[in-house]
Amino acid sequence: MQYTESADKLDQQTVDQAQALKSLMEEVEAVNYYNQRAALTPNPELKELLKHNRDEEIEHAAMLIEWLRRNMEGWDEELKTYLFTSAPLLQVETGAESGGAASSASASNLGIGSLK
Ligand SMILES: [Fe+2]
Structure with a gap:
């Protein structure tokens, strides 16, 4: 593991988070390579194999993101704000910062409100 601070001064939770974050970086790098x-x-057969491997790395990255959501402050709130929205992301950010629910920004962009 590479630490940017003295590893012997870090608590176990921070060490765990560092390992998950480094692992996520490695998985994302592998996605890019593949x-x-x-x-x-x-070669069509090799292309399919490499795409399969890429998708496995995406799965690994997603699992690490979920671990971080459960185990590191900040991730849950940000993921709830930005993931699975369809509004422009800066609009979602504006909605979140103004105290409005991000989901309402994406819902209005989808025209869901007009379905009533
Ligand atoms: Fe992986």
Whole structure:
């Protein structure tokens, strides 16, 4: 593990979070590698294998994000604000910062309010 602070001074929770964050970085890097290799290879069988591997890394990244949501302050709130919305992200941010629920910003953008 690479620590930016003295590892012996970090509590176990922070060490766990550092390991999860570094792992997430590695998974995302692997997604990028596989995605580019899959795009370039002219071999169809290899392309499918690389895309399969890329998708496995996406799964691993998603699992780590969920672990972080459960175990590190800040993630739950941000993920609830931005994930699975369809409004422009800066509009979601504006809604969240003005105290409005992000879901209402995305709902109005979808025209859900007009269905009443
Ligand atoms: Fe992985």
